[in-house]
Amino acid sequence: MDKIRTIDIKRPAFRIERMAKSTVMATWIGVTDYLHAFPEEADRKAPTGSPAASVMANVQPERVLLLWGDSPKTPLSRAEEYRAWLRDQITTAPIPEIEVVGIEGSTDHVMDFGWVYSELERAMRRVPTDSLLAINASSGTSVMTAAWIVFAKAAGSQECALYVSSREKGVQPLELPAGLTIDLRQVIVMADDDPRTNLLAALFDNESQRARVDEWVGKSTAVERVKAQAYACARYSVPILITGAPGTGKSVLAESIHSLSGRSGKPHTIDCGQLYSDIEIHAVFGWEKGAFTGADKENPGLVDAASDGTIFFDEIGNAPPVVQSALLRFLQTGKYRPLRSLQEKSSNARIIAATNVDLDSAVRQGKFRQDLLDRLRWVHIELPSLGERSNDVLALACAKLTEFQRNHADTMRKVGSKEKHFEASAQQILLAHDWPGNIRELEQLVTRLVIFGNPDSEEITATDVQKQILSGRTREGDSLLGRPLQNSFDLDAVTRELQWHYVREAAQKTEGNKTEMARLLGYGESRTPLNTMLKNFSKHGLPAPLTS
Numbered sequence: 001m002d003k004i005r006t007i008d009i010k011r012p013a014f015r016i017e018r019m020a021k022s023t024v025m026a027t028w029i030g031v032t033d034y035l036h037a038f039p040e041e042a043d044r045k046a047p048t049g050s051p052a053a054s055v056m057a058n059v060q061p062e063r064v065l066l067l068w069g070d071s072p073k074t075p076l077s078r079a080e081e082y083r084a085w086l087r088d089q090i091t092t093a094p095i096p097e098i099e100v101v102g103i104e105g106s107t108d109h110v111m112d113f114g115w116v117y118s119e120l121e122r123a124m125r126r127v128p129t130d131s132l133l134a135i136n137a138s139s140g141t142s143v144m145t146a147a148w149i150v151f152a153k154a155a156g157s158q159e160c161a162l163y164v165s166s167r168e169k170g171v172q173p174l175e176l177p178a179g180l181t182i183d184l185r186q187v188i189v190m191a192d193d194d195p196r197t198n199l200l201a202a203l204f205d206n207e208s209q210r211a212r213v214d215e216w217v218g219k220s221t222a223v224e225r226v227k228a229q230a231y232a233c234a235r236y237s238v239p240i241l242i243t244g245a246p247g248t249g250k251s252v253l254a255e256s257i258h259s260l261s262g263r264s265g266k267p268h269t270i271d272c273g274q275l276y277s278d279i280e281i282h283a284v285f286g287w288e289k290g291a292f293t294g295a296d297k298e299n300p301g302l303v304d305a306a307s308d309g310t311i312f313f314d315e316i317g318n319a320p321p322v323v324q325s326a327l328l329r330f331l332q333t334g335k336y337r338p339l340r341s342l343q344e345k346s347s348n349a350r351i352i353a354a355t356n357v358d359l360d361s362a363v364r365q366g367k368f369r370q371d372l373l374d375r376l377r378w379v380h381i382e383l384p385s386l387g388e389r390s391n392d393v394l395a396l397a398c399a400k401l402t403e404f405q406r407n408h409a410d411t412m413r414k415v416g417s418k419e420k421h422f423e424a425s426a427q428q429i430l431l432a433h434d435w436p437g438n439i440r441e442l443e444q445l446v447t448r449l450v451i452f453g454n455p456d457s458e459e460i461t462a463t464d465v466q467k468q469i470l471s472g473r474t475r476e477g478d479s480l481l482g483r484p485l486q487n488s489f490d491l492d493a494v495t496r497e498l499q500w501h502y503v504r505e506a507a508q509k510t511e512g513n514k515t516e517m518a519r520l521l522g523y524g525e526s527r528t529p530l531n532t533m534l535k536n537f538s539k540h541g542l543p544a545p546l547t548s
Helices: 031-037 051-059 076-088 113-126 142-153 207-214 221-234 250-261 278-285 321-333 359-364 370-376 386-407 409-415 424-432 438-452 462-472 476-482 491-510 514-520 528-539
Strands: 023-028 063-069 097-103 132-136 159-166 170-173 240-243 267-271 310-314 350-355 379-382
Touching: 023 051, 031 051, 031 076, 051 076, 051 132, 051 159, 051 170, 063 076, 063 113, 076 097, 097 113, 113 142, 113 221, 113 379, 132 142, 142 159, 221 250, 221 379, 221 386, 240 250, 250 267, 250 310, 250 350, 278 321, 321 350, 321 370, 359 370, 386 409, 386 424, 386 438, 424 462, 438 462, 491 514, 491 528, 514 528
Parallel strands: 023 063, 023 132, 063 097, 132 159, 240 350, 240 379, 267 310, 310 350
Antiparallel strands: 159 170
Protein backbone atom coordinates (compact mmCIF):
# COMPACT_ATOMS: atom_id res chain seq x y z
CA MET A 1 0.00 0.00 0.00
CA ASP A 2 1.54 3.34 -1.05
CA LYS A 3 -0.01 5.61 1.53
CA ILE A 4 -2.35 5.77 4.47
CA ARG A 5 -5.41 7.96 4.15
CA THR A 6 -6.80 9.68 7.20
CA ILE A 7 -10.51 9.82 7.90
CA ASP A 8 -12.40 13.07 8.14
CA ILE A 9 -14.86 12.22 10.90
CA LYS A 10 -17.72 14.60 11.55
CA ARG A 11 -18.37 14.48 15.27
CA PRO A 12 -22.00 13.73 16.12
CA ALA A 13 -24.38 15.86 18.10
CA PHE A 14 -24.75 13.07 20.67
CA ARG A 15 -22.43 11.49 23.18
CA ILE A 16 -22.25 7.75 23.70
CA GLU A 17 -22.43 6.89 27.38
CA ARG A 18 -19.75 4.38 28.31
CA MET A 19 -21.36 1.38 29.95
CA ALA A 20 -20.05 -1.09 32.52
CA LYS A 21 -20.62 -3.93 30.08
CA SER A 22 -18.23 -4.39 27.17
CA THR A 23 -19.15 -3.09 23.72
CA VAL A 24 -18.78 -5.17 20.59
CA MET A 25 -19.19 -3.44 17.24
CA ALA A 26 -20.32 -5.36 14.17
CA THR A 27 -20.27 -4.12 10.59
CA TRP A 28 -20.38 -5.37 7.04
CA ILE A 29 -17.50 -4.08 4.96
CA GLY A 30 -19.02 -2.40 1.93
CA VAL A 31 -17.43 -1.12 -1.26
CA THR A 32 -17.20 2.41 0.16
CA ASP A 33 -15.30 1.15 3.20
CA TYR A 34 -13.00 -0.92 1.01
CA LEU A 35 -12.17 1.82 -1.51
CA HIS A 36 -11.49 4.33 1.23
CA ALA A 37 -8.65 2.07 2.36
CA PHE A 38 -7.54 1.12 -1.16
CA PRO A 39 -8.20 4.23 -3.31
CA GLU A 40 -5.87 2.97 -6.04
CA GLU A 41 -8.54 0.36 -6.97
CA ALA A 42 -11.31 2.92 -7.58
CA ASP A 43 -12.43 3.41 -11.20
CA ARG A 44 -12.97 7.08 -10.49
CA LYS A 45 -12.45 9.35 -7.51
CA ALA A 46 -12.36 7.30 -4.31
CA PRO A 47 -15.17 7.98 -1.81
CA THR A 48 -14.49 10.17 1.20
CA GLY A 49 -15.34 8.72 4.56
CA SER A 50 -15.77 5.12 5.67
CA PRO A 51 -18.99 4.38 7.62
CA ALA A 52 -17.33 1.43 9.40
CA ALA A 53 -14.34 3.49 10.52
CA SER A 54 -16.50 6.47 11.50
CA VAL A 55 -18.84 4.42 13.69
CA MET A 56 -15.87 2.68 15.28
CA ALA A 57 -14.25 6.00 16.14
CA ASN A 58 -17.44 7.24 17.81
CA VAL A 59 -18.51 4.08 19.60
CA GLN A 60 -14.98 3.20 20.77
CA PRO A 61 -15.72 -0.51 21.26
CA GLU A 62 -13.51 -3.04 22.98
CA ARG A 63 -13.94 -5.44 20.06
CA VAL A 64 -14.85 -5.09 16.37
CA LEU A 65 -16.26 -7.78 14.06
CA LEU A 66 -15.78 -7.07 10.36
CA LEU A 67 -18.25 -9.16 8.30
CA TRP A 68 -16.37 -9.49 5.04
CA GLY A 69 -18.11 -10.93 2.01
CA ASP A 70 -15.75 -12.25 -0.64
CA SER A 71 -16.49 -10.56 -3.99
CA PRO A 72 -14.56 -8.99 -6.89
CA LYS A 73 -15.25 -5.54 -5.42
CA THR A 74 -14.21 -6.53 -1.88
CA PRO A 75 -11.80 -9.48 -2.23
CA LEU A 76 -11.34 -11.44 0.97
CA SER A 77 -7.63 -11.73 0.15
CA ARG A 78 -7.14 -8.10 1.21
CA ALA A 79 -9.10 -8.35 4.46
CA GLU A 80 -6.01 -8.53 6.65
CA GLU A 81 -4.57 -5.44 4.95
CA TYR A 82 -7.82 -3.59 5.66
CA ARG A 83 -7.73 -4.74 9.27
CA ALA A 84 -4.21 -3.34 9.63
CA TRP A 85 -5.26 -0.09 7.92
CA LEU A 86 -8.24 0.27 10.25
CA ARG A 87 -6.03 -0.14 13.30
CA ASP A 88 -3.77 2.65 12.00
CA GLN A 89 -6.73 5.05 11.99
CA ILE A 90 -7.26 4.77 15.75
CA THR A 91 -5.85 7.83 17.50
CA THR A 92 -7.15 7.21 21.04
CA ALA A 93 -6.51 4.37 23.46
CA PRO A 94 -7.42 1.64 24.00
CA ILE A 95 -7.07 -0.03 20.61
CA PRO A 96 -9.90 -2.53 20.12
CA GLU A 97 -9.50 -6.12 19.09
CA ILE A 98 -10.41 -6.27 15.39
CA GLU A 99 -11.57 -9.61 13.98
CA VAL A 100 -12.32 -10.40 10.33
CA VAL A 101 -15.27 -12.77 9.83
CA GLY A 102 -14.73 -14.04 6.30
CA ILE A 103 -17.88 -14.98 4.37
CA GLU A 104 -17.17 -16.80 1.14
CA GLY A 105 -19.48 -17.18 -1.83
CA SER A 106 -21.23 -13.86 -1.25
CA THR A 107 -21.02 -12.50 -4.81
CA ASP A 108 -24.36 -13.97 -5.89
CA HIS A 109 -26.12 -13.50 -2.58
CA VAL A 110 -25.74 -9.88 -1.48
CA MET A 111 -29.38 -9.18 -2.44
CA ASP A 112 -30.66 -12.49 -1.05
CA PHE A 113 -32.21 -11.64 2.32
CA GLY A 114 -32.42 -15.23 3.52
CA TRP A 115 -28.74 -15.86 2.86
CA VAL A 116 -27.61 -12.51 4.27
CA TYR A 117 -29.67 -12.95 7.44
CA SER A 118 -28.43 -16.50 7.99
CA GLU A 119 -24.77 -15.47 7.61
CA LEU A 120 -25.27 -12.42 9.81
CA GLU A 121 -26.93 -14.48 12.53
CA ARG A 122 -24.18 -17.10 12.43
CA ALA A 123 -21.49 -14.41 12.76
CA MET A 124 -23.31 -12.84 15.72
CA ARG A 125 -22.97 -16.04 17.72
CA ARG A 126 -19.46 -14.78 18.43
CA VAL A 127 -20.92 -11.93 20.48
CA PRO A 128 -21.47 -12.64 24.21
CA THR A 129 -25.12 -12.05 25.15
CA ASP A 130 -24.08 -9.97 28.18
CA SER A 131 -22.32 -7.34 26.03
CA LEU A 132 -23.69 -4.32 24.18
CA LEU A 133 -23.79 -4.93 20.42
CA ALA A 134 -23.19 -1.71 18.47
CA ILE A 135 -24.20 -2.15 14.82
CA ASN A 136 -23.05 -0.09 11.85
CA ALA A 137 -26.17 -0.26 9.66
CA SER A 138 -24.80 1.94 6.87
CA SER A 139 -22.23 -0.30 5.20
CA GLY A 140 -23.07 -2.95 2.64
CA THR A 141 -26.19 -3.38 0.54
CA SER A 142 -29.69 -2.21 1.42
CA VAL A 143 -30.57 -5.86 2.09
CA MET A 144 -27.81 -5.98 4.69
CA THR A 145 -29.22 -2.86 6.35
CA ALA A 146 -32.68 -4.48 6.44
CA ALA A 147 -31.18 -7.64 7.92
CA TRP A 148 -29.56 -5.62 10.72
CA ILE A 149 -32.90 -3.99 11.56
CA VAL A 150 -34.66 -7.36 11.69
CA PHE A 151 -31.85 -8.84 13.79
CA ALA A 152 -31.96 -5.96 16.26
CA LYS A 153 -35.72 -6.41 16.75
CA ALA A 154 -35.39 -10.19 17.10
CA ALA A 155 -32.23 -10.32 19.21
CA GLY A 156 -33.99 -11.39 22.41
CA SER A 157 -31.71 -10.87 25.40
CA GLN A 158 -28.92 -9.29 23.30
CA GLU A 159 -28.83 -5.51 23.84
CA CYS A 160 -28.36 -3.82 20.45
CA ALA A 161 -27.77 -0.25 19.31
CA LEU A 162 -27.96 0.69 15.61
CA TYR A 163 -25.90 3.51 14.07
CA VAL A 164 -25.82 5.13 10.66
CA SER A 165 -23.14 7.35 9.15
CA SER A 166 -23.30 10.03 6.47
CA ARG A 167 -20.97 12.74 5.23
CA GLU A 168 -23.51 15.45 6.04
CA LYS A 169 -24.52 14.43 9.58
CA GLY A 170 -21.71 12.17 10.71
CA VAL A 171 -22.58 9.23 12.97
CA GLN A 172 -26.09 9.14 14.41
CA PRO A 173 -28.11 6.54 16.34
CA LEU A 174 -30.75 4.80 14.25
CA GLU A 175 -33.77 4.92 16.51
CA LEU A 176 -36.53 2.42 15.67
CA PRO A 177 -40.11 3.27 16.68
CA ALA A 178 -40.92 1.84 20.10
CA GLY A 179 -44.08 0.17 18.80
CA LEU A 180 -42.42 -1.40 15.78
CA THR A 181 -42.86 -5.16 15.60
CA ILE A 182 -41.57 -7.35 12.82
CA ASP A 183 -43.14 -10.60 11.68
CA LEU A 184 -40.06 -12.38 10.39
CA ARG A 185 -42.19 -14.48 8.04
CA GLN A 186 -43.42 -11.42 6.19
CA VAL A 187 -40.23 -9.37 5.90
CA ILE A 188 -40.08 -7.70 2.49
CA VAL A 189 -36.82 -6.12 1.50
CA MET A 190 -37.07 -2.80 -0.33
CA ALA A 191 -33.85 -2.00 -2.21
CA ASP A 192 -33.19 1.74 -2.56
CA ASP A 193 -31.70 1.79 -6.05
CA ASP A 194 -32.49 -1.71 -7.24
CA PRO A 195 -35.69 -2.68 -9.11
CA ARG A 196 -35.71 -6.11 -7.43
CA THR A 197 -38.16 -5.57 -4.61
CA ASN A 198 -40.34 -7.92 -2.58
CA LEU A 199 -37.48 -10.40 -2.56
CA LEU A 200 -39.20 -12.73 -0.13
CA ALA A 201 -42.75 -12.40 -1.41
CA ALA A 202 -42.38 -15.44 -3.66
CA LEU A 203 -41.73 -17.53 -0.57
CA PHE A 204 -45.14 -16.74 0.88
CA ASP A 205 -47.38 -17.46 -2.10
CA ASN A 206 -48.73 -20.84 -1.09
CA GLU A 207 -51.02 -20.91 1.95
CA SER A 208 -50.93 -24.69 2.29
CA GLN A 209 -47.14 -24.66 2.29
CA ARG A 210 -47.02 -21.80 4.78
CA ALA A 211 -49.27 -23.79 7.10
CA ARG A 212 -46.69 -26.58 7.13
CA VAL A 213 -44.16 -24.45 9.01
CA ASP A 214 -46.90 -22.86 11.09
CA GLU A 215 -47.31 -26.28 12.71
CA TRP A 216 -44.39 -25.07 14.80
CA VAL A 217 -46.48 -23.81 17.68
CA GLY A 218 -45.12 -20.81 19.55
CA LYS A 219 -44.34 -17.15 19.15
CA SER A 220 -41.02 -16.88 20.96
CA THR A 221 -38.22 -15.02 19.25
CA ALA A 222 -36.25 -18.24 18.87
CA VAL A 223 -39.10 -20.02 17.07
CA GLU A 224 -39.93 -17.09 14.82
CA ARG A 225 -36.28 -16.95 13.82
CA VAL A 226 -36.33 -20.64 12.85
CA LYS A 227 -39.52 -20.11 10.82
CA ALA A 228 -37.98 -17.15 9.03
CA GLN A 229 -34.90 -19.15 8.14
CA ALA A 230 -37.04 -22.04 6.90
CA TYR A 231 -39.08 -19.74 4.64
CA ALA A 232 -36.01 -17.96 3.34
CA CYS A 233 -33.93 -20.99 2.39
CA ALA A 234 -36.63 -23.46 1.30
CA ARG A 235 -36.68 -22.47 -2.39
CA TYR A 236 -32.91 -22.44 -2.78
CA SER A 237 -31.16 -25.70 -3.70
CA VAL A 238 -28.34 -25.31 -1.23
CA PRO A 239 -27.38 -27.82 1.48
CA ILE A 240 -28.84 -27.13 4.92
CA LEU A 241 -27.41 -28.27 8.23
CA ILE A 242 -29.86 -28.49 11.14
CA THR A 243 -28.41 -28.83 14.62
CA GLY A 244 -29.99 -29.07 18.03
CA ALA A 245 -30.37 -31.25 21.08
CA PRO A 246 -32.35 -34.52 20.88
CA GLY A 247 -36.08 -33.94 20.79
CA THR A 248 -36.00 -30.38 19.43
CA GLY A 249 -37.71 -31.28 16.13
CA LYS A 250 -34.91 -31.57 13.56
CA SER A 251 -36.75 -34.11 11.38
CA VAL A 252 -39.97 -32.06 11.58
CA LEU A 253 -38.11 -28.98 10.34
CA ALA A 254 -36.55 -30.95 7.49
CA GLU A 255 -40.01 -32.11 6.39
CA SER A 256 -41.27 -28.54 6.64
CA ILE A 257 -38.48 -27.19 4.43
CA HIS A 258 -39.14 -29.87 1.82
CA SER A 259 -42.84 -29.04 1.85
CA LEU A 260 -42.03 -25.36 1.33
CA SER A 261 -39.52 -26.05 -1.43
CA GLY A 262 -42.10 -26.81 -4.12
CA ARG A 263 -40.09 -29.82 -5.32
CA SER A 264 -41.98 -32.47 -7.27
CA GLY A 265 -40.05 -35.40 -5.78
CA LYS A 266 -40.51 -36.99 -2.40
CA PRO A 267 -38.40 -36.62 0.75
CA HIS A 268 -36.28 -39.62 1.72
CA THR A 269 -34.66 -40.06 5.13
CA ILE A 270 -31.33 -41.81 5.60
CA ASP A 271 -30.67 -42.56 9.27
CA CYS A 272 -26.88 -42.48 9.50
CA GLY A 273 -27.07 -44.08 12.94
CA GLN A 274 -28.50 -47.21 11.28
CA LEU A 275 -25.72 -47.66 8.72
CA TYR A 276 -24.12 -50.66 10.39
CA SER A 277 -23.38 -53.07 7.53
CA ASP A 278 -21.79 -52.66 4.11
CA ILE A 279 -25.13 -53.45 2.45
CA GLU A 280 -26.89 -50.66 4.35
CA ILE A 281 -24.08 -48.24 3.48
CA HIS A 282 -24.03 -49.12 -0.24
CA ALA A 283 -27.83 -48.84 -0.37
CA VAL A 284 -27.40 -45.05 -0.10
CA PHE A 285 -25.77 -44.70 -3.54
CA GLY A 286 -26.84 -48.08 -4.98
CA TRP A 287 -25.02 -50.97 -6.62
CA GLU A 288 -24.81 -52.91 -9.85
CA LYS A 289 -26.00 -56.49 -10.22
CA GLY A 290 -23.23 -58.82 -9.03
CA ALA A 291 -21.41 -56.08 -7.10
CA PHE A 292 -21.10 -58.45 -4.14
CA THR A 293 -22.32 -61.86 -3.05
CA GLY A 294 -26.09 -61.78 -2.88
CA ALA A 295 -26.49 -58.75 -5.17
CA ASP A 296 -28.65 -60.66 -7.64
CA LYS A 297 -30.17 -57.50 -9.09
CA GLU A 298 -29.41 -53.82 -9.52
CA ASN A 299 -30.27 -51.42 -6.69
CA PRO A 300 -30.52 -47.77 -7.91
CA GLY A 301 -30.06 -46.49 -4.33
CA LEU A 302 -31.80 -43.97 -2.13
CA VAL A 303 -30.13 -40.98 -3.80
CA ASP A 304 -31.62 -42.03 -7.14
CA ALA A 305 -35.06 -42.45 -5.54
CA ALA A 306 -34.87 -38.90 -4.17
CA SER A 307 -34.36 -37.24 -7.58
CA ASP A 308 -36.31 -33.95 -7.75
CA GLY A 309 -36.90 -34.35 -4.02
CA THR A 310 -34.97 -34.08 -0.78
CA ILE A 311 -32.52 -36.40 0.96
CA PHE A 312 -32.50 -35.98 4.73
CA PHE A 313 -29.33 -37.36 6.32
CA ASP A 314 -30.46 -37.74 9.92
CA GLU A 315 -27.68 -37.88 12.55
CA ILE A 316 -25.03 -37.08 9.93
CA GLY A 317 -22.45 -36.99 12.74
CA ASN A 318 -22.66 -40.79 12.88
CA ALA A 319 -22.08 -41.31 9.14
CA PRO A 320 -19.30 -43.85 8.43
CA PRO A 321 -16.16 -42.55 6.65
CA VAL A 322 -17.13 -44.21 3.33
CA VAL A 323 -20.49 -42.39 3.35
CA GLN A 324 -18.78 -39.09 4.25
CA SER A 325 -16.41 -39.45 1.28
CA ALA A 326 -19.16 -40.33 -1.20
CA LEU A 327 -21.42 -37.54 0.08
CA LEU A 328 -18.61 -34.99 -0.22
CA ARG A 329 -18.06 -35.88 -3.87
CA PHE A 330 -21.81 -35.77 -4.51
CA LEU A 331 -22.07 -32.29 -2.97
CA GLN A 332 -19.09 -31.05 -4.97
CA THR A 333 -20.16 -32.36 -8.39
CA GLY A 334 -23.78 -33.51 -8.15
CA LYS A 335 -22.53 -36.89 -9.36
CA TYR A 336 -22.07 -40.28 -7.74
CA ARG A 337 -21.12 -43.78 -8.77
CA PRO A 338 -23.05 -46.87 -7.57
CA LEU A 339 -20.91 -49.73 -6.33
CA ARG A 340 -19.13 -51.50 -9.21
CA SER A 341 -20.75 -49.23 -11.80
CA LEU A 342 -18.67 -47.97 -14.72
CA GLN A 343 -20.92 -44.95 -15.26
CA GLU A 344 -21.53 -41.92 -13.10
CA LYS A 345 -25.04 -40.80 -12.25
CA SER A 346 -26.41 -37.36 -11.53
CA SER A 347 -29.08 -36.27 -9.10
CA ASN A 348 -30.64 -32.91 -8.35
CA ALA A 349 -31.85 -34.01 -4.93
CA ARG A 350 -31.68 -31.38 -2.25
CA ILE A 351 -29.51 -32.27 0.78
CA ILE A 352 -30.59 -31.57 4.34
CA ALA A 353 -28.52 -32.97 7.21
CA ALA A 354 -29.15 -32.96 10.93
CA THR A 355 -27.24 -33.90 14.05
CA ASN A 356 -27.05 -33.35 17.79
CA VAL A 357 -23.27 -33.90 17.65
CA ASP A 358 -20.88 -30.94 17.83
CA LEU A 359 -19.41 -31.39 14.35
CA ASP A 360 -16.64 -28.85 14.90
CA SER A 361 -15.48 -30.95 17.85
CA ALA A 362 -15.87 -34.12 15.77
CA VAL A 363 -13.62 -32.57 13.11
CA ARG A 364 -10.94 -31.80 15.70
CA GLN A 365 -11.14 -35.39 16.93
CA GLY A 366 -10.78 -36.74 13.40
CA LYS A 367 -14.27 -38.26 13.38
CA PHE A 368 -15.77 -35.98 10.74
CA ARG A 369 -14.37 -34.41 7.57
CA GLN A 370 -13.81 -30.66 7.66
CA ASP A 371 -14.40 -30.35 3.90
CA LEU A 372 -17.74 -32.17 4.22
CA LEU A 373 -18.80 -29.92 7.10
CA ASP A 374 -17.95 -26.86 4.99
CA ARG A 375 -20.10 -28.21 2.14
CA LEU A 376 -23.05 -29.06 4.38
CA ARG A 377 -23.08 -25.77 6.25
CA TRP A 378 -24.13 -23.43 3.44
CA VAL A 379 -27.16 -22.66 5.60
CA HIS A 380 -27.05 -23.54 9.28
CA ILE A 381 -30.23 -23.62 11.34
CA GLU A 382 -29.79 -24.25 15.04
CA LEU A 383 -32.95 -25.33 16.84
CA PRO A 384 -33.55 -23.94 20.31
CA SER A 385 -34.13 -26.22 23.26
CA LEU A 386 -37.53 -26.07 24.92
CA GLY A 387 -35.81 -24.39 27.85
CA GLU A 388 -34.80 -21.54 25.52
CA ARG A 389 -38.40 -21.05 24.43
CA SER A 390 -40.12 -21.34 27.80
CA ASN A 391 -42.80 -18.88 26.70
CA ASP A 392 -44.03 -21.53 24.27
CA VAL A 393 -44.40 -24.38 26.77
CA LEU A 394 -48.09 -23.90 27.59
CA ALA A 395 -49.08 -23.35 23.96
CA LEU A 396 -47.16 -26.47 22.95
CA ALA A 397 -48.59 -28.57 25.77
CA CYS A 398 -52.16 -27.56 24.91
CA ALA A 399 -51.56 -28.14 21.19
CA LYS A 400 -50.05 -31.60 21.79
CA LEU A 401 -52.91 -32.49 24.15
CA THR A 402 -55.51 -31.44 21.57
CA GLU A 403 -53.69 -33.30 18.81
CA PHE A 404 -53.39 -36.54 20.80
CA GLN A 405 -57.04 -36.50 21.89
CA ARG A 406 -58.21 -35.75 18.35
CA ASN A 407 -56.12 -38.60 16.91
CA HIS A 408 -57.40 -41.04 19.56
CA ALA A 409 -60.97 -39.78 19.88
CA ASP A 410 -62.50 -43.15 18.97
CA THR A 411 -60.38 -44.99 21.53
CA MET A 412 -61.22 -42.45 24.25
CA ARG A 413 -64.93 -42.88 23.56
CA LYS A 414 -64.64 -46.68 23.73
CA VAL A 415 -62.86 -46.60 27.10
CA GLY A 416 -65.16 -43.88 28.41
CA SER A 417 -62.45 -41.26 28.92
CA LYS A 418 -63.50 -37.62 29.00
CA GLU A 419 -61.67 -34.97 26.98
CA LYS A 420 -59.13 -33.28 29.22
CA HIS A 421 -57.52 -29.89 29.78
CA PHE A 422 -54.81 -28.55 32.08
CA GLU A 423 -55.96 -26.86 35.27
CA ALA A 424 -54.11 -23.72 36.43
CA SER A 425 -51.90 -25.48 38.98
CA ALA A 426 -50.85 -28.06 36.35
CA GLN A 427 -49.85 -25.25 34.02
CA GLN A 428 -47.53 -23.87 36.70
CA ILE A 429 -45.80 -27.26 36.98
CA LEU A 430 -45.33 -27.34 33.22
CA LEU A 431 -43.77 -23.89 33.30
CA ALA A 432 -41.44 -24.78 36.16
CA HIS A 433 -40.12 -27.98 34.54
CA ASP A 434 -36.72 -27.77 32.81
CA TRP A 435 -37.61 -30.12 29.87
CA PRO A 436 -34.27 -31.87 29.32
CA GLY A 437 -35.94 -34.07 26.69
CA ASN A 438 -37.35 -31.03 24.84
CA ILE A 439 -40.47 -31.37 22.67
CA ARG A 440 -40.22 -35.17 22.56
CA GLU A 441 -40.40 -35.29 26.35
CA LEU A 442 -43.44 -33.00 26.28
CA GLU A 443 -45.21 -35.19 23.71
CA GLN A 444 -44.52 -38.31 25.76
CA LEU A 445 -45.73 -36.61 28.93
CA VAL A 446 -49.02 -35.61 27.28
CA THR A 447 -49.50 -39.18 26.03
CA ARG A 448 -49.09 -40.62 29.53
CA LEU A 449 -51.35 -37.98 31.07
CA VAL A 450 -54.22 -39.06 28.83
CA ILE A 451 -53.60 -42.82 28.98
CA PHE A 452 -53.02 -43.04 32.74
CA GLY A 453 -55.24 -40.14 33.81
CA ASN A 454 -58.58 -40.47 35.55
CA PRO A 455 -61.03 -41.28 32.70
CA ASP A 456 -63.89 -39.64 34.62
CA SER A 457 -62.12 -36.30 35.07
CA GLU A 458 -61.84 -33.49 32.55
CA GLU A 459 -59.00 -31.82 34.43
CA ILE A 460 -55.31 -32.67 34.43
CA THR A 461 -54.04 -31.67 37.88
CA ALA A 462 -50.64 -30.61 39.16
CA THR A 463 -50.36 -33.98 40.91
CA ASP A 464 -51.01 -35.77 37.61
CA VAL A 465 -48.26 -33.80 35.88
CA GLN A 466 -45.72 -34.27 38.68
CA LYS A 467 -46.39 -38.02 38.80
CA GLN A 468 -45.93 -38.49 35.05
CA ILE A 469 -42.79 -36.32 34.94
CA LEU A 470 -41.24 -38.57 37.58
CA SER A 471 -42.44 -41.62 35.67
CA GLY A 472 -40.74 -40.39 32.51
CA ARG A 473 -37.45 -39.93 34.36
CA THR A 474 -37.32 -43.55 35.56
CA ARG A 475 -34.11 -45.10 34.25
CA GLU A 476 -34.72 -48.03 31.95
CA GLY A 477 -32.34 -50.24 33.91
CA ASP A 478 -34.01 -49.51 37.26
CA SER A 479 -37.23 -51.32 36.37
CA LEU A 480 -35.75 -54.33 34.58
CA LEU A 481 -34.98 -56.38 37.70
CA GLY A 482 -38.41 -55.96 39.24
CA ARG A 483 -40.58 -57.50 36.54
CA PRO A 484 -42.85 -60.36 37.70
CA LEU A 485 -42.20 -63.90 36.48
CA GLN A 486 -45.42 -64.85 34.72
CA ASN A 487 -46.58 -66.44 31.48
CA SER A 488 -45.82 -63.30 29.45
CA PHE A 489 -42.27 -62.97 30.78
CA ASP A 490 -39.61 -62.86 28.02
CA LEU A 491 -36.04 -63.11 29.32
CA ASP A 492 -34.54 -62.46 25.88
CA ALA A 493 -36.55 -59.23 25.55
CA VAL A 494 -35.47 -58.07 29.02
CA THR A 495 -31.84 -58.86 28.16
CA ARG A 496 -32.13 -56.81 24.93
CA GLU A 497 -33.52 -53.83 26.85
CA LEU A 498 -30.67 -54.02 29.37
CA GLN A 499 -28.13 -54.19 26.53
CA TRP A 500 -29.84 -51.30 24.73
CA HIS A 501 -29.73 -49.14 27.87
CA TYR A 502 -25.96 -49.48 28.31
CA VAL A 503 -25.18 -49.31 24.59
CA ARG A 504 -27.08 -46.02 24.42
CA GLU A 505 -25.16 -44.71 27.44
CA ALA A 506 -21.87 -45.70 25.78
CA ALA A 507 -22.98 -44.02 22.53
CA GLN A 508 -23.76 -40.77 24.33
CA LYS A 509 -20.39 -40.75 26.12
CA THR A 510 -18.40 -41.44 22.94
CA GLU A 511 -20.58 -39.49 20.46
CA GLY A 512 -21.28 -42.75 18.63
CA ASN A 513 -17.67 -43.89 18.08
CA LYS A 514 -18.04 -47.67 17.84
CA THR A 515 -14.42 -48.46 18.72
CA GLU A 516 -14.65 -46.43 21.93
CA MET A 517 -18.10 -47.86 22.66
CA ALA A 518 -16.74 -51.41 22.40
CA ARG A 519 -13.99 -50.59 24.89
CA LEU A 520 -16.46 -49.03 27.36
CA LEU A 521 -18.72 -52.07 27.14
CA GLY A 522 -15.83 -54.43 27.91
CA TYR A 523 -15.20 -55.84 24.42
CA GLY A 524 -11.68 -54.43 24.05
CA GLU A 525 -10.71 -53.82 20.42
CA SER A 526 -13.45 -56.04 18.96
CA ARG A 527 -16.52 -54.30 17.55
CA THR A 528 -18.16 -57.56 16.41
CA PRO A 529 -20.28 -58.12 19.57
CA LEU A 530 -21.43 -54.50 19.45
CA ASN A 531 -22.42 -54.72 15.78
CA THR A 532 -24.31 -57.96 16.50
CA MET A 533 -26.29 -56.24 19.25
CA LEU A 534 -27.06 -53.23 17.05
CA LYS A 535 -28.46 -55.49 14.33
CA ASN A 536 -30.49 -57.37 16.93
CA PHE A 537 -31.96 -54.10 18.24
CA SER A 538 -33.02 -53.10 14.72
CA LYS A 539 -34.50 -56.56 14.05
CA HIS A 540 -36.73 -56.30 17.13
CA GLY A 541 -37.84 -52.71 16.52
CA LEU A 542 -35.72 -50.99 19.18
CA PRO A 543 -34.61 -47.45 18.16
CA ALA A 544 -30.97 -47.00 17.22
CA PRO A 545 -29.11 -46.14 20.45
CA LEU A 546 -26.58 -44.13 18.42
CA THR A 547 -29.24 -41.47 17.72
CA SER A 548 -30.68 -41.17 21.19
